[in-house]
Amino acid sequence: MNENQQMIMNTNEVREYLEVSNFVVNNLIKQEELVPINKDTWRLDGSFLFKREDVETIKKGRETEGITLYQASKKYGISTYQLEKWLGDGELATTTREHRNRETKFIREEELLQVIKQFDQANTLYTYSQKYNTVLFHKYIQNNTIARVIAIPKRGDIMLIDEFGSEFTLNEAIKSGFVPAYDLPDKPRSHHQRFVKFRLPKSDQLRSNSFQLIDLILQYVSPRNLKVSEEEGFWYFDIRQSLIELPMGMQMEWIEYLTPYIIEGKLIKRVNIVYI
Numbered sequence: 001m002n003e004n005q006q007m008i009m010n011t012n013e014v015r016e017y018l019e020v021s022n023f024v025v026n027n028l029i030k031q032e033e034l035v036p037i038n039k040d041t042w043r044l045d046g047s048f049l050f051k052r053e054d055v056e057t058i059k060k061g062r063e064t065e066g067i068t069l070y071q072a073s074k075k076y077g078i079s080t081y082q083l084e085k086w087l088g089d090g091e092l093a094t095t096t097r098e099h100r101n102r103e104t105k106f107i108r109e110e111e112l113l114q115v116i117k118q119f120d121q122a123n124t125l126y127t128y129s130q131k132y133n134t135v136l137f138h139k140y141i142q143n144n145t146i147a148r149v150i151a152i153p154k155r156g157d158i159m160l161i162d163e164f165g166s167e168f169t170l171n172e173a174i175k176s177g178f179v180p181a182y183d184l185p186d187k188p189r190s191h192h193q194r195f196v197k198f199r200l201p202k203s204d205q206l207r208s209n210s211f212q213l214i215d216l217i218l219q220y221v222s223p224r225n226l227k228v229s230e231e232e233g234f235w236y237f238d239i240r241q242s243l244i245e246l247p248m249g250m251q252m253e254w255i256e257y258l259t260p261y262i263i264e265g266k267l268i269k270r271v272n273i274v275y276i
Helices: 013-017 021-032 051-066 069-076 080-088 109-123 170-175 211-221 251-261
Strands: 008-010 047-053 096-101 102-107 139-142 144-153 160-162 165-168 194-200 226-231 234-240 242-245 263-264 268-270 272-276
Touching: 008 013, 008 051, 013 021, 013 051, 021 109, 047 051, 069 080, 069 109, 080 102, 102 109, 139 211, 139 251, 160 170, 165 170, 194 211, 194 251, 211 234, 211 251, 226 272, 251 263, 251 268
Parallel strands: none
Antiparallel strands: 008 047, 096 102, 139 144, 144 160, 160 165, 194 234, 194 263, 226 234, 242 272, 268 272
16 A cells, blocks of 8 residues: 555445444535545545545544543433434544543534434424414324324314224314313413423324323423434333423322333422422
8 A cells, every 4th residue: 555545544444443433424525524525526536535534533522522422421311311312323422531530421412413403303393382372292082082183284184083094183173062171270381491201102092001191291381391203113202391280189199190101301299399
C-alpha cells in the first residue's frame, strides 16, 4: 500500500475507526462535518473516500464532546431504557471515558436530536383532538357495543372501530348513537419536562386488559399531558409530570393496576392525588 492510499479511508474504514454505525457516518456527511473527496465519482469508486486527517480530527472532537446518558435523559425527557435501546440498535454511538472516577458512556447531542426527530416522526401517534375533545383509544358506547378511537390524523376524519371490526368516522359514530363512555379531564398542560413511561401490550380486543388499563389512564390523566407511541408489539404512554386527581378510595387501586407497567419514573401517593 502506497503512502497516498494510507492517507485515504473508505466508508467502512471510517465507521470502524470512529466506532460508529453507518447511520452516524451518513449524518456526518449530511451535516458536512465529514466531506468526501470523491463526491462525483463515489459510485465508480464503490464508496465515499475521505482524508485520514479529516477523520482523525473528527475522532478527537468526539472524544471531548458529548453528554452522559443521565444528562441526555434529564435534558430531553427520554428514558434511559429508550437510550440504551437506540445504542443496542446502532442508532446512537457512544464514546467511553473516565468521568467522576468511573468509566462513563457519552453520546453527541446533535446525533441524539436527529434520532429523536426520526423516532417521533415514525412512532409517535397523534393523541388528542381539542376540537372534538377526544383522545386516541377513547372508549365510546352504544347500548352494549363499544368502539374506540383508532386514528386522529392531522387532516381528515377521526376514525373509530367497534368490537366487530367495523370502522367509521367520529361523525358517523355520533349519528348512530355512540357516546363517550367517560369525560376527559380538563386540566392544563404541565410545564414539567420529565415523564413517567408505561408500556402496554398491543391488542385488537377492545375489552382486553390493555384497554382497561388505558381507560384508567385516559379517565384521570389530562390528554394535554399525554404522548402515545407504538413499537414492536407495545404501546408506550408517556405522561408528563403532573398531579392526577382521583375519586375518594380510588388511589390505591389506580396505582396497583398501573405500577407493573411502568418502565421509567414512579408514582407518588398523596391524599386523593397521585403525583407523577
